[in-house]
Amino acid sequence: xxxxxxxxxxxxxxxxxxxxxxxxxxxxxxxxxxxxxxxxxxxxxxxxxxxxxxxxxxxxxxxxxxxxxxxxxxxxxxxxxxxxxxxxxxxxxxxxxxxxxxxxxxxxxxxxxxxxxxxxxxxxxxxxxxxxxxxxxxxxxxxxxxxxxxxxxxxxxxxxxxxxxxxxxxxxxxxxxxxxxxxxxxxxxxxxxxxxxxxxxxxxxxxxxxxxxxxxxxxxxxxxxxxxxxxxxxxxxxxxxxxxxxxxxxxxxxxxxxxxxxxxxxxxxxxxxxxxxxxxxxxxxxxxxxxxxxxxxxxxxxxxxxxxxxxxxxxxxxxxxxxxxxxxxxxxxxxxxxxxxxxxxxxxxxxxxxxxxxxxxxxxxxxxxxxxxxxxxxxxxxxxxxxxxxxxxxxxxxxxxxxxxxxxxxxxxxxxxxx
Numbered sequence: 001x002x003x004x005x006x007x008x009x010x011x012x013x014x015x016x017x018x019x020x021x022x023x024x025x026x027x028x029x030x031x032x033x034x035x036x037x038x039x040x041x042x043x044x045x046x047x048x049x050x051x052x053x054x055x056x057x058x059x060x061x062x063x064x065x066x067x068x069x070x071x072x073x074x075x076x077x078x079x080x081x082x083x084x085x086x087x088x089x090x091x092x093x094x095x096x097x098x099x100x101x102x103x104x105x106x107x108x109x110x111x112x113x114x115x116x117x118x119x120x121x122x123x124x125x126x127x128x129x130x131x132x133x134x135x136x137x138x139x140x141x142x143x144x145x146x147x148x149x150x151x152x153x154x155x156x157x158x159x160x161x162x163x164x165x166x167x168x169x170x171x172x173x174x175x176x177x178x179x180x181x182x183x184x185x186x187x188x189x190x191x192x193x194x195x196x197x198x199x200x201x202x203x204x205x206x207x208x209x210x211x212x213x214x215x216x217x218x219x220x221x222x223x224x225x226x227x228x229x230x231x232x233x234x235x236x237x238x239x240x241x242x243x244x245x246x247x248x249x250x251x252x253x254x255x256x257x258x259x260x261x262x263x264x265x266x267x268x269x270x271x272x273x274x275x276x277x278x279x280x281x282x283x284x285x286x287x288x289x290x291x292x293x294x295x296x297x298x299x300x301x302x303x304x305x306x307x308x309x310x311x312x313x314x315x316x317x318x319x320x321x322x323x324x325x326x327x328x329x330x331x332x333x334x335x336x337x338x339x340x341x342x343x344x345x346x347x348x349x350x351x352x353x354x355x356x357x358x359x360x361x362x363x364x365x366x367x368x369x370x371x372x373x374x375x376x377x378x379x380x381x382x383x384x385x386x387x388x389x390x391x392x393x394x395x396x397x398x399x400x401x402x403x404x405x406x407x408x409x410x411x412x413x414x415x416x417x418x419x
Contacts, residue, residue, distance in 0.1 A: 001358040003348045004389025008099045009366035009377060011149075011308050012213065012264040012330035013338075015104040015140060016061050016084040019045075019077070024139070025131040033124055034131070035108070035115070045076045047108040049128065050119045054108045063093075063334040064403050070336055072229065078412035079405040084334045087143045094147065095395035098344040098388030099331055101366070101377050103149040104140070105178055105264070106132070111213040112180035113153035126155050130165070137172045146380050149373060151176040151211060156188060159195055163202035170206035175373050176262070177208055181217035181243035191243075192250035204258040209306075209373055213264035214239045233337075240266025240307070241274055248278065248297055249290060253304050260372060262306040265332065269315035271322045275301060302326050306372045310337050311346055316354040324360055328369040341400045344388045 019037040026034045035049035046055040058071045061080040077085060083093035094102055109115045109132055116132075119125040133152045141148040152169040154162040154177055166177055180186055189195040203210055217239035223231050240263045247253060247261060278297035282288060292300050302323045308330040309315070319327055329347060332338040339346050351361045370377055377386055384390060403411075 003344045006388045007366040009101040009369040010099050010331035011103050011328045011369045013102045013104045013333045016107050018085045021135045025134045030127050044074045059336045061334045062336050069405050078409040087140050092398050095391040096398035097341045098391050100386040103151050105213050111178050111215040117156050133169050137174050150174040151178050153178050159198045163198040166202040175208050176211050178211045181212040185219045191246045200256045204256050210261045212243050214266050237266050237270040241270050267312050268307050268309045272318050313350045316350050327364050329365050
């Protein structure tokens with residue numbers, strides 16, 4: 001397959017929520033209490049809700065910054081590429097990168113809706129969480145529903161409310177919900193607990209995917225106190241392993257055979273060793289009381305799971321051993337790991353080195369994600385208009401130049417001064 005003929009469906013990108021996102025989605029009587037962006041004395045913009053602040057660090061939105069300016073320091077809208085927070089610019093950036101479909105995880109709300117979970121007034125938090133989902137589904141993804149796959153967040157503090165939000169957002173066309181990989185780290189029951197039964201039931205009834213993006217799970221990793229900050233991104237795979245183990249060896253998959261789980265940003269290299277170890281354990285350890293219904297754990301895992309990668313050149317050579325239908329690709333825009341604007345070239349090169357044929361490349365680049373999330377990318381747009389070549393042909397004017405943060409800020413201020 002030629003690069004221009006590829007179709008790309010990224011199951012893990014991110015939205016930097018714009019400051020006005022709540023304006024059209026919060027009932028008037030609560031408008032004054034909605035989360036808002038506040039400019040601090042230090043010149044940094046932060047979201048504030050019920051007295052709690054949440055900012056956006058530099059690594060969340062580094063696209064087109066010089067690499068020597070990447071870091072953990074906070075950033076502002078003025079320093080970001082507009083495609084981080086402006087949906088119309090996002091679509092143009094997707095075109096330039098040859099990406100046809102994208103699913104965008106939240107930023108200030110947290111992958112696990114932590115901003116709302118930790119708010120003291122839960123009634124108000126529910127109002128704002130639902131407003132968040134309405135904005136995300138109706139406005140952000142509604143700008144191009146064939147290209148932007150919605151993912152909801154839920155009120156974790158009440159399993160019945162959580163199940164209700166699954167059903168409410170599913171009725172709006174949302175087929176994914178982001179959750180903490182290891183909920184017990186947030187003071188909630190683990191996925192072993194029957195506490196989550198109403199939620200799992202709703203997911204299965206509505207055909208909604210449980211999405212576990214690495215984040216809060218880092219807190220499970222006990223690192224040396226003097227370990228460098230490099231440890232966390234490198235050890236991300238371990239978070240996915242812990243989450244997978246809770247679901248595979250707990251009762252969830254056996255009680256809910258239709259439950260589907262997508263793992264984000266942990267890569268795929270952990271899967272072959274993990275599944276080999278699971279199968280060895282269940283066949284060698286006669287004392288285990290686990291019952292997989294006559295199947296190997298690896299078979300059960302593959303029935304329920306989708307794992308994604310940005311770039312895994314070695315692991316991709318094991319794609320068929322991992323499970324060719326269990327792998328999806330991610331871009332991770334606009335985070336520091338993202339491939340922009342040359343994602344197609346990188347994926348094509350890795351697939352070629354792994355000797356994957358066209359059918360396998362199609363499955364990994366879009367087919368598995370489309371099936372798993374029940375999203376037909378060609379329902380309204382024919383394939384020859386959704387491939388890399390067609391998208392790039394209409395986006396040649398998109399600027400891909402590296403722009404320092406100060407210069408990005410200067411342009412932003414000049415543009416807004418002229419409005």
